[in-house]
Amino acid sequence: xxxxxxxxxxxxxxxxxxxxxxxxxxxxxxxxxxxxxxxxxxxxxxxxxxxxxxxxxxxxxxxxxxxxxxxxxxxxxxxxxxxxxxxxxxxxxxxxxxxxxxxxxxxxxxxxxxxxxxxxxxxxxxxxxxxxxxxxxxxxxxxxxxxxxxxxxxxxxxxxxxxxxxxxxxxxxxxxxxxxxxxxxxxxxxxxxxxxxxxxxxxxxxxxxxxxxxxxxxxxxxxxxxxxxxxxxxxxxxxxxxxxxxxxxxxxxxxxxxxxxxxxxxxxxxxxxxxxxxxxxxxxxxxxxxxxxxxxxxxxxxxxxxxxxxxxxxxxxxxxxxxxxxxxxxxxxxxxxxxxxxxxxxxxxxxxxxxxxxxxxxxxxxxxxxxxxxxxxxxxxxxxxxxxxxxxxxxxxxxxxxxxxxxxxxxxxxxxxxxxxxxxxxxxxxxxxxxxxxxxxxxxxxxxxxxxxxxxxxxxxxxxxxxxxxxxxxxxxxxxxxxxxxxxxxxxxxxxxx
Ligand SMILES: Cc1cc2nc3c(=O)[nH]c(=O)nc-3n(C[C@H](O)[C@H](O)[C@H](O)COP(=O)(O)OP(=O)(O)OC[C@H]3O[C@@H](n4cnc5c(N)ncnc54)[C@H](O)[C@@H]3O)c2cc1C
Numbered sequence: 001x002x003x004x005x006x007x008x009x010x011x012x013x014x015x016x017x018x019x020x021x022x023x024x025x026x027x028x029x030x031x032x033x034x035x036x037x038x039x040x041x042x043x044x045x046x047x048x049x050x051x052x053x054x055x056x057x058x059x060x061x062x063x064x065x066x067x068x069x070x071x072x073x074x075x076x077x078x079x080x081x082x083x084x085x086x087x088x089x090x091x092x093x094x095x096x097x098x099x100x101x102x103x104x105x106x107x108x109x110x111x112x113x114x115x116x117x118x119x120x121x122x123x124x125x126x127x128x129x130x131x132x133x134x135x136x137x138x139x140x141x142x143x144x145x146x147x148x149x150x151x152x153x154x155x156x157x158x159x160x161x162x163x164x165x166x167x168x169x170x171x172x173x174x175x176x177x178x179x180x181x182x183x184x185x186x187x188x189x190x191x192x193x194x195x196x197x198x199x200x201x202x203x204x205x206x207x208x209x210x211x212x213x214x215x216x217x218x219x220x221x222x223x224x225x226x227x228x229x230x231x232x233x234x235x236x237x238x239x240x241x242x243x244x245x246x247x248x249x250x251x252x253x254x255x256x257x258x259x260x261x262x263x264x265x266x267x268x269x270x271x272x273x274x275x276x277x278x279x280x281x282x283x284x285x286x287x288x289x290x291x292x293x294x295x296x297x298x299x300x301x302x303x304x305x306x307x308x309x310x311x312x313x314x315x316x317x318x319x320x321x322x323x324x325x326x327x328x329x330x331x332x333x334x335x336x337x338x339x340x341x342x343x344x345x346x347x348x349x350x351x352x353x354x355x356x357x358x359x360x361x362x363x364x365x366x367x368x369x370x371x372x373x374x375x376x377x378x379x380x381x382x383x384x385x386x387x388x389x390x391x392x393x394x395x396x397x398x399x400x401x402x403x404x405x406x407x408x409x410x411x412x413x414x415x416x417x418x419x420x421x422x423x424x425x426x427x428x429x430x431x432x433x434x435x436x437x438x439x440x441x442x443x444x445x446x447x448x449x450x451x452x453x454x455x456x457x458x459x460x461x462x463x464x465x466x467x468x469x470x471x472x473x474x475x476x477x478x479x480x481x482x483x484x485x486x487x488x489x490x491x492x493x494x495x496x497x498x
Contacts, residue, residue, distance in 0.1 A: 002030040002076075013071045016057040016064050017121075017363060018456060019372040023065035031072045034096075034153070034161075037072070041225065042159025044070060048483045051157070053221040053380050053410070055128025056100065056110060060123045061376060061454020063220045063490045064128065074127050077227060081113045091233040094376065097127025097226045104231070113233035116142035118280075120356050120451075127226045131451040132202045133218035137355060138282040138310070141264070144199065144450070146217045153228035154216055156181065157481040161227075169212040172465040182332045185240050188479050190215065191472035194464040195446070199379045199411050202448040202461050203491065204473055220452045221487035238314035240279065241322060242351055243341040244308045245329065246300050248287070253305035254386055256332050257281055259407050260309065261389030263328070274320045276328060281410030282308040284354060287406040292357045298340055307409070308351060358406050362417050365402075371420045371462060374429040376436055379413035380445035391439045392416050395432045401425050413449040448491045453491045461491070470496045 004010050005027045010233040023363035026049075044051050050069025055065045091113045095104055099114075102122035108115045119129060119136035128134070130152070135144040140363050142165035151165045156175045169179040173191035184322045190206040197207070204223075205214045216224055247253040284306040289474035293299045299306070311321055322343070330336060342348045357400040366373045380388050389405070396403045396418070407414035416436065420426035437447040437460035447460040448454075462470065478484055484497035 001036040004028045004335070005090060010071070011092070013054055013057070013073065013316065015240050016062060016103065017058050017064040017373070018060050018065070018454070019363075019366040019370070020062040020065060020456065021370070021372075023062075025065060025066040025069060025071045028054075028071040028073055030076055032076050034077065034155070037074075037077075037095060037155045037225050037227055038159045038161060040072060041155055041157050044485055045159070045483055048485060049185070050485050050488045052134065052400070052487060053127075053131070053144055053225055055097070055125040055131070059132065059454065060373065060377075060451045061456045062372075062450055063454035063487065067489065069485070071490075072225065073083060074125065074225070077101045078103075078125075080104055080107050083108060083113055083144045088185055092230050093233055094228060094230050095126050096228050097125060097130075097199060099126050100124070101126060101129060105181070108233050109236055112236050114231055114236035115148065115231055117145045118142070118454070119357060121165070123332075126229055126231070130226055130229060131156070131219060131221050132215055133450065135199070137282055139199070139280045139408055139413075139450075140177065140281050140295050141277065141312070144201075148232045148343070149217055149229055150232050151230035152213055152216055152226055152416060154224040154226050154381060156224050156288070157483065157486050158183070159486055163325070164213045164216065166211055166213045171208075171210040171212075171274040172204075173209075175206060175210075177210075177215075179212055179438055186480075187477070191469065193462070193472060196381070196444055197322060198444075198446060200446040201377075201450050201452050202446050203453070203465055203469065204476060211491050214460065215256035220454065220490040220492050222477055223485065225280070225397075225435045225486075232357065235314070237279075237314055238480040239313040239318055240278075240310055240345060240348055241313070241318070241325075242308065242342045242348055243325070243329070244253070244306055244351065246303045246336060246338055246340075247305045247333055247334075248308070250285075250305045250389070251386075252333070253283070253307050256307060256334070260329065276311065276321065276324050278410065279310040280308070281408070283407060283409035283414065284308070284358065287404040288358050288406040290359050291404055292354070300338065300372060310351070314440065329384055353414045358404070359415075360421065362404070365419050368389040369419065369421045371422065371426045374420060374426070374433050375451075376414065376416040376433060377451045378436065378440035378445055379411060379449035380440055380443045382412060384443040384445065385409065385412045388436070388439055389414070392436055395435055399425070399428050399432070401429060401481050408449075411449070412445075434459060455489045458491075458493050
């Protein structure tokens with residue numbers, strides 16, 4: 001274990017992508033082995049010292065930032081195993097929690113396998129991705145991080161550990177689960193609040209008959225330290241193409257998206273080989289596109305919305321699928337001359353840079369203004385997206401503060417970013433965010449579908465589960481982390497712990 005105390009040498013642990021300032025800790029502990037994690041946590045429990053687990057600190061909600069106590073960094077636990085083939089459709093890879101997503105993806109790809117979760121930020125660690133149940137652009141076809149976690153090795157705050165395999169331990173109808181740890185059997189009872197049955201990363205997982213592994217995924221560093229994960233891989237596509245379509249009105253973009261969503265669903269259900277089945281469907285509003293127009297002059301000045309799609313190819317049917325897309329685009333009344341196509345994997349990378357450029361530009365503004373980022377992460381049930389986008393528009397017009405919206409339209413999941421330039425505007429942004437969160441909940445949605453709640457979004461989660469939900473979460477957390485030392489103030493306010 002490496003312990004760093006000199007403040008100059010630990011400053012980089014006090015900043016993440018949230019723009020939150022004031023993070024601090026007495027020291028940073030950098031684990032060199034899994035046993036280090038266990039010994040450290042047991043020591044911290046004895047002295048009741050708070051421990052904030054730091055991944056790559058690319059998170060948006062300040063959940064990896066400490067406010068007192070210690071930081072536990074997993075950066076040196078970054079081993080990636082060889083790929084192990086199970087059959088023609090599945091392989092597995094075992095990774096330590098400090099392994100970067102980009103390294104895991106390229107290791108898998110070098111052997112023609114794919115780790116499908118595709119968050120835009122590839123420098124994040126797998127431990128961070130698991131703890132936030134990250135997703136990203138390709139969630140439309142492939143789902144979220146949770147769907148690719150086959151097993152986890154976790155360490156609890158008393159130093160005991162458990163190896164949790166998917167499909168081994170489930171909650172009974174009362175939410176009770178009994179499982180094995182190195183300290184013997186553990187009995188837990190899940191919280192009872194209701195979570196929406198859509199893409200969701202808010203609050204502890206408590207769905208009916210929950211698999212124990214899912215309870216730790218998305219728990220934002222509050223229940224355990226993840227030290228190792230076994231990931232599911234699927235065959236990598238052979239090729240892919242995509243397009244960015246610029247629309248002069250938003251309704252046409254929604255119509256196009258609905259058409260593709262319905263067709264992709266049908267293709268999957270009917271197992272059609274030569275039919276449209278989008279891998280990703282991403283939305284950009286006018287402000288998001290105009291913000292990067294200098295970098296991408298191809299964006300027309302009169303644009304109102306952009307839709308980016310990707311199609312993955314597994315057989316020798318590239319031309320057939322390309323023709324199908326062209327047919328759909330033309331029959332939707334879209335001028336093909338206004339579509340930016342990427343017709344191979346190299347060009348596809350340009351799209352990814354384009355997609356990445358938007359949050360990157362927002363982050364630059366946030367850093368320049370030194371005001372925390374206000375970015376929604378809501379998802380709403382099918383059919384409710386136009387209503388919430390209109391609602392956001394009305395909110396934004398009230399103040400005129402610079403805003404932009406982009407995200408995963410295929411899953412009705414968008415990031416509306418409101419960029420405050422001073423403290424007064426920040427308060428107005430938080431109020432707008434609260435109103436948008438309320439609306440998302442009223443529509444049956446969630447306030448966070450991929451970034452989690454962290455330290456910034458308690459008030460929004462409260463709209464979903466109420467104060468009672470916070471109390472249930474605190475009780476649940478303490479059944480696994482007796483002294484409440486892990487990830488304090490993540491997901492729910494720490495006052496509920498003591
Ligand atoms: C440009 C940009 C684009 C992004 N795009 C996406 C996107 O498309 N989709 C998406 O979901 N997110 C996105 N993010 C957000 C961010 O990358 C994710 O939230 C990511 O999962 C954070 O991983 P990290 O390693 O940086 O974790 P950190 O930010 O360091 O920590 C996140 C949380 O995980 C906990 N944690 C970390 N490691 C462990 C561990 N081993 N055990 C237990 N808890 C742990 C921390 O305590 C904290 O609560 C983006 C960020 C940026 C900067």
